Amino acid sequence: MKIAVTVTRVIFVICLPVLLLTAVIAGEVNCSWLYTHGFEKYDVRQSLADNGLNLSNADMAGIARGFIRYFNSNQEYINLTVQQNNKTVNLLITKKLYTSKMLRSFSRSIMKCYWSLLAIA
Secondary structure: OOHHHHHHHHHHHHHHHHHHHHHHHHHHHOHHHHHHHHHOOHHHHHHHHHOOOOHHHHHHHHHHHHHHHHHHHOOOOOOEEEOOOOEEEEEOOOOHHHHHHHHHHHHHHHHHHHHHHHHHO
16 A cells, blocks of 8 residues: 555656646647737738738737647648738648648647646646
């Protein structure tokens, strides 16, 4: 009995930091504020405007939601679109960008790890 209690404590001590880390990462992946803040920090709206695509705050928030939907879905590639002058404009067509696929795989692995550790704890 004493061995089982000790083993349980060791597993808990190991799992708790990993659980907290995965919870933070999962929270960041699903936080639209983080995306919109990044858009503002790196002047994404201005870069798009320089290329003839003027977007509103609502459009930028929609793009952030698009990233979140992608990371939480089973889509192989991301495809972000916005409406500009009654036309649908593709922002990203990532059949050529494999990093988004890799990032989605990483975020899904983190979420699986988080839920597994939560079940154990």
